[in-house]
Amino acid sequence: MFKFGETLILLMALVIAANAESDPHDFTIRSMSRANMLGSGMILDNSAVPVDELDPNYWRRSASEEIKSRLATGPNTNKAKNVIFFLGDGMSLSTITAARILKGQREGNPGEESQLSFEKFPYTGLSRTYCTNAQVPDSACTSTAYLAGVKTNILSLGVGPNVNYNDCAASMDPANDLTSLYDWAQAAGKSSGFITTTRLTHASPSGGYAHVANRMWESDTDVRSYLGENYTTDCIDIATQLITEAPGRNLDLIMGGGMGKFLPKTMIDSFGTAGERTDGVNLLSQWQRRHPGGVFVSNRKQMQALNIEQTKSILGIFQSSLMNYHHHATEGEPTLSEMTETAIKFLNKNENGYFVFIEGGLIDYGNHQNKPGISLDETLEFSKAVEMACNMTSIEDTLIVVTADHAHPVNIIGYPERGNNILDINKISYDRNGVHYSTLNYAAGPNQYLDEYGDRIELEGQFGDVDFIFPSYVSVSDGVHSGDDVGVYASGPWQHLFRGVLQQNSLPHMMAHAACIGDGAKACD
Incomplete structure (x- = not known):
């Protein structure tokens, strides 16, 4: 027999799935929720955040310091030798x-x-x-x-x-x-x-x-x-x-x-x-x-x-x-x-x-x-x-x-967690088929990483080489x-x-x- 908490989680998942076509942000929410519900460990938490940044006063102080720095920078009208x-x-x-x-x-x-x-x-x-x-x-x-x-x-x-x-x-x-x-x-x-x-x-x-x-x-x-x-x-x-x-x-x-x-x-x-x-x-x-x-x-x-x-x-x-x-x-x-x-x-x-x-x-x-x-x-x-x-x-x-x-046209996309390897997959977000995508993507380039049906293939574990070609949307021989x-x-x-x-x-x-x-x-x- 399902316990009450398990039943509630199942109902939440069904509601999210039912509204998938109506909310433009739905799949990110769904993928994050799925990660949380299934206990995969891919949870957006504060583990990668430096301790001092958890204090709101840190951000207030840094803003104040930036203002002081800008106020102290006056015009420099010297001649540039x-x-x-x-x-x-x-x-x-x-x-x-x-x-x-x-x-x-x-x-x-x-x-x-x-x-x-x-x-x-x-x-x-x-x-x-x-x-x-x-x-x-x-x-x-x-x-x-x-x-x-x-x-x-x-x-x-x-x-x-x-x-x-x-x-x-x-x-x-x-x-x-x-x-x-x-x-x-x-x-x-x-x-x-x-x-x-x-x-x-x-x-x-x-x-x-x-x-x-x-x-x-x-x-x-x-x-x-x-x-x-x-x-x-x-x-x-x-x-x-x-x-x-x-x-x-x-x-x-x-x-x-x-x-x-x-x-x-x-x-x-x-x-x-x-x-x-x-x-x-x-x-x-x-x-x-x-x-x-x-x-x-x-x-x-x-x-x-x-x-x-x-x-x-x-x-x-x-x-x-x-x-x-x-x-x-x-x-x-x-x-x-x-x-x-x-x-x-x-x-x-x-x-x-x-x-x-x-x-x-x-x-x-x-x-x-x-x-x-x-x-x-x-x-x-x-x-x-x-x-x-x-x-x-x-x-x-x-x-x-x-x-x-x-x-x-290189973009940083999705909702990767703080400290996510910038040269790797986005570990949090998936596409509609449940496939990870890279944090960096190009609009046009030589490789779209598609299978025989035109669907994206999973790239997890393929990054790491400095010469790895990242995915692009439009197929061209050379990026634009x-x-x-x-x-x-x-x-x-x-x-x-x-x-x-x-x-x-x-x-x-x-x-x-x-x-x-x-x-x-x-x-x-």
């Missing part, structure tokens, strides 16, 4: 949230309470990322916006929106060229440079020095491929522009990957791979001729052995194409924070100051592959590089701005971007400009205002 611009490619707000949780969990804590280095900056805002002709952007039109201050067409670099895709003549017309933070810093007598974990000719750093109607024109071979019978030597590829055209040829420091774009096919690069150029030109030799006193390095040991005081310019290329993910990198590859440290030590020699662009470019690649184990690890390395820059500079004369070019606003974080002179909802192309003008460079309004005025 130096500007350091950090760009996390594809670093959506959800990527930042997940990375902060992973950081805390790696430290042995629940994770949600953690912070990345730049989340401690006093001013934050949002950046609107659309292109002139695209609702969801790529890394080229966004690069043109945040380095040159003009929104342009998708796939375009360093030219205005009047230039159409693949139009060589228009993109080579000086009338359509845009100037950038690189130009403005150089004109003011400042040192300039950039760092990326992608190729030196990749879209993000190139928006400030290249002028092309197709971001894929990285080498002359690429230009030939995309123009076909319309190819002309008048159409200068991105690698050549970096070495021979202003402002690229005037950059004092360049670091990243992509050696193949600078060497002819007849040469083998430092990593045992043949070059990519069809024209037979060795652009690395040209760089060395153009930069007396400059030093070329291709591994961490060489970079760390640089005599900073005697070196006049630095070119570091550490892979044939993209640099490796941090998790998979060899000992020969410097980390982003190590490159940042070298750059600041070197650029700091100029008494007029410097501008440097530093990109964590492989966050994007991890998200494109639906591998949050990779993208979050890259985000944490990016955060370390920002922390390095903060420790090496002063807020009195150095403006540091951190943002992303665009977002990715999303049109969300991205975060902007600022610390240093004129940090208070970087607040509210901003157009992405306003960012370089704000940096120029703080540093008194460029042709626009300046703080010095």
